[in-house]
Structure formats: structure tokens, C-alpha cells
Amino acid sequence: MLGNLFKKKDKVKDQESSAPPEAMDLDATEGKLDPSINGAEKEKRTGWFNRLKSGLSKTQENLVGHIRSLLRADRKIDEELMEEIEEILIQADVGVNTTMMLMDNVRDIVQSKGLSDSFDLEGVIQQEILNILDETDQPLDISDHQPYTILVLGVNGSGKTTTIGKLAHRFRYEENHVLVAAADTFRAAASDQLQIWCDRAGVELIKGSEGSDPASVVFDAIEAGKSRGADVVIVDTAGRLHTKKPLMDELAKIGRIMERAIPGAPHEVLLVIDGTTGQNAIIQAKIFHEAVPITGVAVTKLDGTAKGGIVIAVKHEIGAPVKLIGIGEQLDDLRDFVAKDFTDALFQQESHPEENSMVDE
Ligand SMILES: Nc1nc2c(ncn2[C@@H]2O[C@H](COP(=O)(O)OP(=O)(O)O)[C@@H](O)[C@H]2O)c(=O)[nH]1
Numbered sequence: 001m002l003g004n005l006f007k008k009k010d011k012v013k014d015q016e017s018s019a020p021p022e023a024m025d026l027d028a029t030e031g032k033l034d035p036s037i038n039g040a041e042k043e044k045r046t047g048w049f050n051r052l053k054s055g056l057s058k059t060q061e062n063l064v065g066h067i068r069s070l071l072r073a074d075r076k077i078d079e080e081l082m083e084e085i086e087e088i089l090i091q092a093d094v095g096v097n098t099t100m101m102l103m104d105n106v107r108d109i110v111q112s113k114g115l116s117d118s119f120d121l122e123g124v125i126q127q128e129i130l131n132i133l134d135e136t137d138q139p140l141d142i143s144d145h146q147p148y149t150i151l152v153l154g155v156n157g158s159g160k161t162t163t164i165g166k167l168a169h170r171f172r173y174e175e176n177h178v179l180v181a182a183a184d185t186f187r188a189a190a191s192d193q194l195q196i197w198c199d200r201a202g203v204e205l206i207k208g209s210e211g212s213d214p215a216s217v218v219f220d221a222i223e224a225g226k227s228r229g230a231d232v233v234i235v236d237t238a239g240r241l242h243t244k245k246p247l248m249d250e251l252a253k254i255g256r257i258m259e260r261a262i263p264g265a266p267h268e269v270l271l272v273i274d275g276t277t278g279q280n281a282i283i284q285a286k287i288f289h290e291a292v293p294i295t296g297v298a299v300t301k302l303d304g305t306a307k308g309g310i311v312i313a314v315k316h317e318i319g320a321p322v323k324l325i326g327i328g329e330q331l332d333d334l335r336d337f338v339a340k341d342f343t344d345a346l347f348q349q350e351s352h353p354e355e356n357s358m359v360d361e
């Protein structure tokens with residue numbers, strides 16, 4: 001499934017930037033290594049999985065590590081244990097509602113299977129987390145439309161510009177013609193920063209003058225995308241939430257302009273959420289969703305937080321699928337979200353022996 005993002009083309013040409021996005025090589029449907037692949041491929045895949053694991057290591061310690069420390073041979077499954085597990089999930093930002101639902105399911109399974117040994121709980125919890133996340137495996141696939149249009153939303157600092165830079169790099173790597181629109185025209189610095197990312201990714205940026213109408217920049221970019229036969233147009237937006245009403249009006253207008261330029265656009269409305277901001281992110285998501293209905297979520301900065309449980313809450317509380325996760329500040333630190341890989345990376349206890357030599361952090 002990870003390959004979907006890249007499925008349009010699979011040859012590398014004019015590669016101008018750093019390391020190739022190894023994500024494309026993982027057999028994401030299983031989250032495991034395919035025995036038929038050769039050594040070099042295998043190395044890449046284990047390297048990729050290790051990157052994910054190390055990116056999620058703080059959450060692994062805080063969430064799985066703490067749960068594991070409760071599950072001991074002398075510990076029976078009882079309500080006290082269940083409540084302690086609930087506390088761990090809540091403080092890892094899984095959210096109260098999601099935690100309650102998850103643990104109700106765990107209780108049902110404990111009862112129906114007659115489990116009494118606390119060791120058995122780990123597998124049950126892992127499976128229940130996977131069940132919540134599983135439906136969310138919907139990678140970004142730009143092959144349905146040309147140009148495919150992506151409107152990127154989120155509060156200031158959530159990681160929109162960085163995520164766009166990483167995405168542009170990935171699409172470009174697959175030989176797509178990529179255009180980026182700088183619709184955060186409020187500050188000159190915003191488009192300067194985007195320019196740096198676009199230069200790194202080797203893609204063109206369409207921008208207006210400082211203070212110009214963001215919607216007209218978007219319109220120009222879409223028209224340019226159509227006339228030049230671009231494969232994808234990615235729109236960066238402002239995120240000043242303190243100007244909530246004007247910002248939401250502006251975003252809604254951008255959405256309408258895109259629709260007018262290409263019926264059905266924007267094809268993807270990607271909300272970028274800072275994984276370190278906790279449950280606030282859920283409230284923000286609901287506000288943005290009212291302005292332009294969200295079709296997917298990118299959760300960034302998972303490498304910097306012990307509260308990666310937010311990914312589980314996002315799915316349950318917002319309803320929109322998590323499509324991408326950010327696990328670092330480099331160009332290739334963006335991953336398609338694959339539920340099985342995510343839970344495997346969180347719950348896997350020890351490295352596979354052949355992974356050890358390939359940790360690239
Ligand atoms: N560690 C880490 N930092 C990130 C990630 N994504 C973004 N950042 C950082 O978050 C900060 C804000 O990002 P930016 O893209 O400017 O946010 P914007 O205001 O939404 O456009 C920058 O310092 C980025 O380097 C990530 O996945 N991991």
C-alpha cells in the first residue's frame with residue numbers, strides 16, 4: 001500500500017535531492033519483509049522500518065512500555081488493572097472517548113475468551129488499536145486526476161510547509177510534474193521558507209506579492225498546472241487561528257476557487273496536525289473541517305513526542321483518515337500511514353536480528 005503514492009511511475013530520473021524515499025519499498029500490507037525480495041531490497045525495507053520505530057520510540061516507551069510494566073506473571077486481570085491501562089492510554093493522548101471505547105472492547109474480549117493472565121492483554125490491546133486504525137489505510141494517490149490538487153490546512157507551526165516540501169520531494173522523485181502554490185501571502189517569510197523547500201525538492205513555486213489575495217495565487221497556480229500538464233498542484237495556506245473567522249472565510253474561498261478552476265477540486269484537503277499539541281489538535285481539526293471538509297490528516301512531529309496516541313484519537317474523533325505521518329525534519333521523513341506498520345513499530349519488542357546493523361539514525 002505504501003507504494004500507492006509512488007505507483008504512477010517507478011523509475012528514478014533527475015534525482016536532485018537527498019536519499020530516496022525508502023518508504024516505497026516496504027510491503028505495507030503485511031508490515032513485514034517479503035521473503036522473495038533480494039538482499040538490497042531487504043536492507044532498504046528493514047532500514048525503513050527501523051526509521052519508523054526510532055521515530056516512534058518516545059511513544060513506544062510511554063505507551064507500550066508503561067502498559068508492559070503492568071503486565072506481570074503475578075498480576076491478574078481485574079478492574080484495577082484495566083483502569084491503570086486506561087490512565088496510560090489517556091496520558092499518551094489517545095483521548096478519553098477513544099480510550100473508553102478501546103478498553104470496552106478489550107473487556108469484552110477478556111470476558112468472551114475467559115482471559116485471566118495479564119500477559120495476554122498486550123496482544124489484545126495491540127489488536128484493538130489496530131482495529132481502530134485499520135480502516136484508515138488510505139494512502140494519498142494522485143493518479144486519479146491530472147492535475148491532482150491538494151489543499152493543505154493547519155494552524156501556524158503545525159508543519160504545513162515542511163510537509164509540503166517533503167511531499168513535493170516524493171512526487172518529484174516519482175517523475176511527477178509538481179507545482180506548489182504559496183497561498184500564505186500574509187508574511188513574505190512564509191513564501192521564502194516554502195521557496196527553500198521547493199528548491200530542495202526541485203519543484204516550481206507559484207507565488208503572489210506580499211499581501212496579495214491568496215485565492216488569486218491559487219487560481220493562477222491551478223491554471224498554470226492545467227496549461228503545463230502538471231501532475232499535482234499543492235497549495236500551502238496561512239494558519240493564523242487568532243484571526244479565526246477571516247482565516248476560515250479565506251480557506252473556504254480558496255476551496256471554491258479551486259472547484260471553479262477544476263470541478264471536483266480540491267481532490268485532497270489535507271489537515272496538518274502537530275502530534276505534540278495533544279487533544280487541542282482535535283478541536284482545531286473540527287474548526288477547519290467546518291471551513292473546508294477534510295479528506296485526510298497528516299500528523300507531524302511524532303518523533304518529538306511521547307504522546308503519539310493522538311494518531312488513534314484522530315481517527316476515532318475526527319473520522320478523517322490519517323494518511324501521512326511526519327517523523328523528522330528531513331526531506332524523506334514523511335511516511336504514508338499504514339496502521340499495521342504503526343502498531344508493529346509501537347509494539348515490537350526487539351529488533352529483528354538483521355535489523356541491527358541497519359539502523360540509520
Ligand atoms: N521533529 C519534527 N519537526 C517537524 C516535523 N514537521 C515539521 N517540523 C518542524 O516544525 C516547525 C514548523 O513547521 P512549518 O512547516 O514551518 O509549519 P507551518 O507553520 O504549518 O507551515 C519547523 O521547525 C519544522 O522543521 C516533523 O515531522 N518532525
Ligand SMILES: [Mg+2]
Nearest residue numbers: 160161184190
Ligand atoms: Mg508555513
